[in-house]
Amino acid sequence: MAEACSSQDESGIFLSQILRILREEGAIGTQRNIPVVNFKHPVSLQDILSLDLEERGSGDEKLLSLSREVIQYSVKTNHPNFHNQLYAGVDPYGYAGALITEALNTNQYTFEVAPVFTLTEHAVLKHILKLIGFSDGDGIFSPGGSVSNMYAMVLARHRTAPDIKSSGLFSRPALVAFASQDSHYSALKAAHWLGLGIDNMILVKSDREGRMIPEELRESIVKVQSNGKVPFFVTATAGTTVLGAFDPLEPLADICSEYGLWFHVDACWGGSLILSKRYSPVLNGINRADSVAWNPHKMLGAPLQCSVLLIKEKGLLHNCNSASATYLFQQDKFYDVCYDTGDKSIQCGRKVDAFKLWLMWKARGDEGFQQLVDNAMDCARYFKETITERRGFRLVIPDFQCTNVCFWYIPPSFRNQEETPEWWERMHTVAPRIKEKLILAGTLMIGYAPLKHKGLKNFFRMVTTCQPPPTKSDMDFVIKEIEKYGMNL
Ligand SMILES: *Cc1c(COP(=O)(O)O)cnc(C)c1O
Numbered sequence: 239m240a241e242a243c244s245s246q247d248e249s250g251i252f253l254s255q256i257l258r259i260l261r262e263e264g265a266i267g268t269q270r271n272i273p274v275v276n277f278k279h280p281v282s283l284q285d286i287l288s289l290d291l292e293e294r295g296s297g298d299e300k301l302l303s304l305s306r307e308v309i310q311y312s313v314k315t316n317h318p319n320f321h322n323q324l325y326a327g328v329d330p331y332g333y334a335g336a337l338i339t340e341a342l343n344t345n346q347y348t349f350e351v352a353p354v355f356t357l358t359e360h361a362v363l364k365h366i367l368k369l370i371g372f373s374d375g376d377g378i379f380s381p382g383g384s385v386s387n388m389y390a391m392v393l394a395r396h397r398t399a400p401d402i403k404s405s406g407l408f409s410r411p412a413l414v415a416f417a418s419q420d421s422h423y424s425a426l427k428a429a430h431w432l433g434l435g436i437d438n439m440i441l442v443k444s445d446r447e448g449r450m451i452p453e454e455l456r457e458s459i460v461k462v463q464s465n466g467k468v469p470f471f472v473t474a475t476a477g478t479t480v481l482g483a484f485d486p487l488e489p490l491a492d493i494c495s496e497y498g499l500w501f502h503v504d505a506c507w508g509g510s511l512i513l514s515k516r517y518s519p520v521l522n523g524i525n526r527a528d529s530v531a532w533n534p535h536k537m538l539g540a541p542l543q544c545s546v547l548l549i550k551e552k553g554l555l556h557n558c559n560s561a562s563a564t565y566l567f568q569q570d571k572f573y574d575v576c577y578d579t580g581d582k583s584i585q586c587g588r589k590v591d592a593f594k595l596w597l598m599w600k601a602r603g604d605e606g607f608q609q610l611v612d613n614a615m616d617c618a619r620y621f622k623e624t625i626t627e628r629r630g631f632r633l634v635i636p637d638f639q640c641t642n643v644c645f646w647y648i649p650p651s652f653r654n655q656e657e658t659p660e661w662w663e664r665m666h667t668v669a670p671r672i673k674e675k676l677i678l679a680g681t682l683m684i685g686y687a688p689l690k691h692k693g694l695k696n697f698f699r700m701v702t703t704c705q706p707p708p709t710k711s712d713m714d715f716v717i718k719e720i721e722k723y724g725m726n727l
Pocket of ligand 1: 324381382383384385421422424475477478479504505506507533545
């Protein structure tokens with residue numbers, strides 16, 4: 239125990255050494271000369287690191303070398319060749335914001351314990367609400383897009399049938415929600431968790447590019463009504479997870495207002511395009527939504543987690559979620575208690591996520607974000623144009639919509655053959671095999687997926703984000719690596 243006392247670190251020496259190691263090992267900063275990942279299978283990794291917890295604590299020296307190993311065997315999402323997910327590296331100002339909020343270790347629920355963070359949350363929400371065109375709206379930061387989507391559904395349910403808050407869903411006609419076939423799977427989870435049941439989450443047909451077909455939505459609504467069920471909620475996706483498709487917001491908004499349904503826009507992925515004058519027209523009509531979910535922790539590079547739900551109608555969030563705990567939200571406090579925002583949340587303790595985004599925004603301004611988003615989109619365009627011209631590459635859909643570029647790599651031994659179902663079955667194994675080689679080499683991480691409802695076999699999903707800012711030569715590298723490891727399959 240005596241040894242461990244030094245790690246109380248009153249002097250900050252341990253912490254400053256950790257920051258040094260983070261830099262040396264390439265966890266922060268953009269280093270191209272280290273691997274993206276040093277992959278070990280779970281059992282070998284367990285053997286390399288001494289992870290078992292013991293009765294006696296460890297000294298700082300041991301902890302520092304262990305921390306170095308932890309970083310060495312972790313994935314470097316800040317590496318320019320990390321394209322595995324819809325997030326990548328962290329914005330340096332966001333990271334600084336996270337250091338501040340972690341050090342101050344507080345909760346976002348009351349002004350009492352988070353005076354400045356309450357006001358920065360207000361400031362950042364006000365700015366986002368203006369951007370999406372909600373003139374007198376409300377908002378909340380939540381632990382991720384899946385939870386934001388769930389918030390939207392519960393708000394819609396509360397507006398449709400407020401008595402459910404007290405009496406539950408029993409003995410009433412089923413409520414039914416709609417999203418596209420290409421929507422995020424969190425729609426199904428929300429339907430389960432909120433007691434609708436996943437059979438009452440209708441996945442509406444999308445077109446070839448992955449966009450919900452408005453006429454299909456209308457037909458589904460009519461059918462549900464004729465079965466005696468109650469349609470109440472539609473999710474449009476602005477930037478689908480795999481293809482990056484944008485559902486047509488205006489026609490979907492028309493249908494929602496015609497049938498009196500809540501119109502939610504899941505812009506978790508594509509919402510960042512609102513920051514770009516050039517690329518934001520795909521979001522036209524977003525101001526007609528009742529709610530919008532956006533994840534600044536994806537394309538923009540805010541530290542995980544940073545996810546926001548915006549609501550057009552003020553007051554609903556509080557009415558829907560409040561439980562009025564008298565030990566926390568006392569109404570007889572000496573300051574203006576409308577600054578205690580915690581009762582709007584489903585959480586009690588809530589991380590201070592808004593501040594990280596606030597600091598990034600303060601540093602970069604709207605203009606800085608626009609440049610970063612434009613650069614990510616321009617690099618995706620360059621990638622798409624380059625592989626369009628290149629032998630062995632084939633696009634899944636003709637154009638890119640968000641920064642997703644989906645494509646097959648067809649190895650030379652597969653070319654100039656009839657593309658029978660058997661040929662496609664073999665093609666299905668190509669992306670996973672190339673990916674395995676890339677990960678074992680540690681040079682590149684890129685995602686792949688099939689789309690079963692469209693009958694599409696495994697293809698690569700290249701994606702760019704704002705952090706670290708991608709370059710054209712980073713794009714060329716991805717193409718060459720895939721050729722290098724796919725050439726001889
Ligand atoms: C990533 C994503 C989500 C879920 O967000 P999490 O923060 O990972 O929970 C929801 N919708 C879409 C379209 C997404 O791409």
